[in-house]
Amino acid sequence: MMAADSGVVEEWLSEFKTLPEISISSYASSLKGKNTLVLELYTVISESLSELLEPVCHQLFEFYRSGEFELKRFTLQFVPELVWSYLSVISARNMHNSGCIEALLLGIYNLEIVDKEGGTKVLSFTVPSLSKPSVYHEPSSFGSMALTEGALSRHGLTRVVHAGPYCQRETFTAQNRFEVLTFLLLCYNAAIVYVPCQSLQSLCRMCSRICVNGFPRKLQKKYENISSRIRVSPEFMVHMLTAVYYAIYNGEWELGCKALDDVLYRAQLEMFPEPLLVGNAIKNTLPSSALKSSKNAPRSIQVEITPTSSRISRNAVTSLSIRGHRWKRNDLSTSHSDSVESQNLALSNSNVANLPEDKHDNGEKSKMQTENDSQHYQGVQEPPSDPKTDGKEIKRQKSLRKKMEDGVHFSNRV
Numbered sequence: 001m002m003a004a005d006s007g008v009v010e011e012w013l014s015e016f017k018t019l020p021e022i023s024i025s026s027y028a029s030s031l032k033g034k035n036t037l038v039l040e041l042y043t044v045i046s047e048s049l050s051e052l053l054e055p056v057c058h059q060l061f062e063f064y065r066s067g068e069f070e071l072k073r074f075t076l077q078f079v080p081e082l083v084w085s086y087l088s089v090i091s092a093r094n095m096h097n098s099g100c101i102e103a104l105l106l107g108i109y110n111l112e113i114v115d116k117e118g119g120t121k122v123l124s125f126t127v128p129s130l131s132k133p134s135v136y137h138e139p140s141s142f143g144s145m146a147l148t149e150g151a152l153s154r155h156g157l158t159r160v161v162h163a164g165p166y167c168q169r170e171t172f173t174a175q176n177r178f179e180v181l182t183f184l185l186l187c188y189n190a191a192i193v194y195v196p197c198q199s200l201q202s203l204c205r206m207c208s209r210i211c212v213n214g215f216p217r218k219l220q221k222k223y224e225n226i227s228s229r230i231r232v233s234p235e236f237m238v239h240m241l242t243a244v245y246y247a248i249y250n251g252e253w254e255l256g257c258k259a260l261d262d263v264l265y266r267a268q269l270e271m272f273p274e275p276l277l278v279g280n281a282i283k284n285t286l287p288s289s290a291l292k293s294s295k296n297a298p299r300s301i302q303v304e305i306t307p308t309s310s311r312i313s314r315n316a317v318t319s320l321s322i323r324g325h326r327w328k329r330n331d332l333s334t335s336h337s338d339s340v341e342s343q344n345l346a347l348s349n350s351n352v353a354n355l356p357e358d359k360h361d362n363g364e365k366s367k368m369q370t371e372n373d374s375q376h377y378q379g380v381q382e383p384p385s386d387p388k389t390d391g392k393e394i395k396r397q398k399s400l401r402k403k404m405e406d407g408v409h410f411s412n413r414v
Contacts, residue, residue: 008040009044039198042198045101053100054100057104072191079185079187082101083181083185086098086102087230089101108184121165122162123162178233182239185239188203189246200250205255206240208259210266211262211263213228217265232266240259241275244256245260248286264276264283267279
C-alpha cells in the first residue's frame with residue numbers, strides 16, 4: 001500500500017477516536033460518500049500481512065457495537081471480504097495471521113445472537129404461501145385451483161420456521177466454523193439492500209474463489225492466491241446463492257452469473273442437494289435475452305402480471321353454479337310430475353279400449369289420435385331448459401286431456 005493511501009486509513013482511524021457522542025450520527029451518514037476510504041479498507045483486509053489490519057478490525061468492531069445502524073451497515077459491507085481472507089489464511093495454515101479477523105467475526109456473531117437485554121435471540125421466518133402472490137410467483141401460473149375442503153382449511157394459514165437459540169463462541173473450531181460463518185452471511189443478506197456495489201462485487205469474487213480453489217476449474221480463473229481446497233457446508237452455499245441472486249439483478253450481472261456457475265460446479269462435485277436445488281432454480285429463471293445485453297442495461301425479474309379478467313375453474317363453487325344446480329333440481333321435479341300425468345293418460349286410454357266395439361266406432365279415430373299424441377309426448381319428454389317452454393307444455397297437456405275426455409263423452413252418447 002502506498003503512503004498516500006495508508007494516510008487515508010490512518011486519518012479515518014484517528015478521526016473516530018476523537019469524535020464526541022453527539023456527532024456520531026452525522027459522522028455515520030458521511031461515511032456513505034467516502035468511496036476512496038472504502039476501497040483502501042478492502043485493500044487492507046485482503047493483505048493479511050498489513051500493519052493496519054489489526055487497528056482496522058478493531059475500529060470496525062467498535063462501529064458494530066456502537067448501536068448506530070449506519071455504522072453497523074458500514075461494517076457489514078466488509079463481511080464477504082473478511083470471510084474470504086479468513087478462509088484463505090486458514091487453508092494456507094497461517095493461523096498467526098488470522099487472529100484479528102477471527103476476533104472481529106466472532107465479535108459480530110456474539111453481538112447478533114443476543115437481544116438488547118442480553119438474552120438469547122430466536123429468529124423466525126415466515127414461509128410464503130403459494131396461494132398468495134409474491135415477487136417470485138403468481139398463483140394463476142399454477143393453473144386452476146379448485147376450492148376444495150382441504151384448500152379452504154389451509155387458506156390464510158402461515159407457516160413460521162424458527163432458528164436458534166445460538167450458542168456463544170469464544171474461538172473457531174473445525175466443528176463450529178461454518179456454523180458461525182453461515183450465521184454471518186445470514187446477517188449480511190438481511191442488510192444486503194443497504195450495501196454498495198463494491199460489497200456485491202466482493203461477494204461474487206468470494207463465492208467463485210471459495211468454490212473453485214483446489215479444483216480443475218481454478219486453472220481457468222487465473223486466481224493468484226491459494227491452490228488448496230476450502231471445505232464448505234451446504235447451508236453456507238445456500239446463503240451464498242441467496243446473496244448472488246440479489247447481486248445478479250442489482251448491477252452485477254456478469255460477476256453474479258459467473259459466481260452462480262461456480263457454486264453449481266462445486267455443489268455438483270460435492271453432491272449437495274440443497275444448493276443444487278436453489279442454484280438450478282435461480283439459473284432456470286434467468287432470462288436468456290438479458291445474458292447477451294449490455295452491462296448498463298436495466299435488470300429486472302420477470303413475473304406474470306395478475307390478469308384483469310378473473311380465471312374461475314370449472315370445478316369452483318360459485319353463485320352461478322349453485323343457481324344452475326337449483327335449476328336442474330326443478331327440471332327433474334317437473335319431469336317427474338309430467339311422467340305421472342302420462343301414466344294417468346295411459347290409464348284413461350285403457351278404459352276407453354275396454355268399451356264395447358259397437359258403441360265407440362266413431363270414437364276409434366279419437367283413440368288413435370290420442371295414442372299418437374301420447375307417443376309424441378313421450379318422445380319429447382326431455383326437460384326443457386326454458387321455464388316459459390315448461391308452461392306451454394303443461395297447457396298443451398291439459399288441452400290434450402280435455403280432448404280425450406270430450407271424445408269419451410261423445411262415444412258414450414253414441
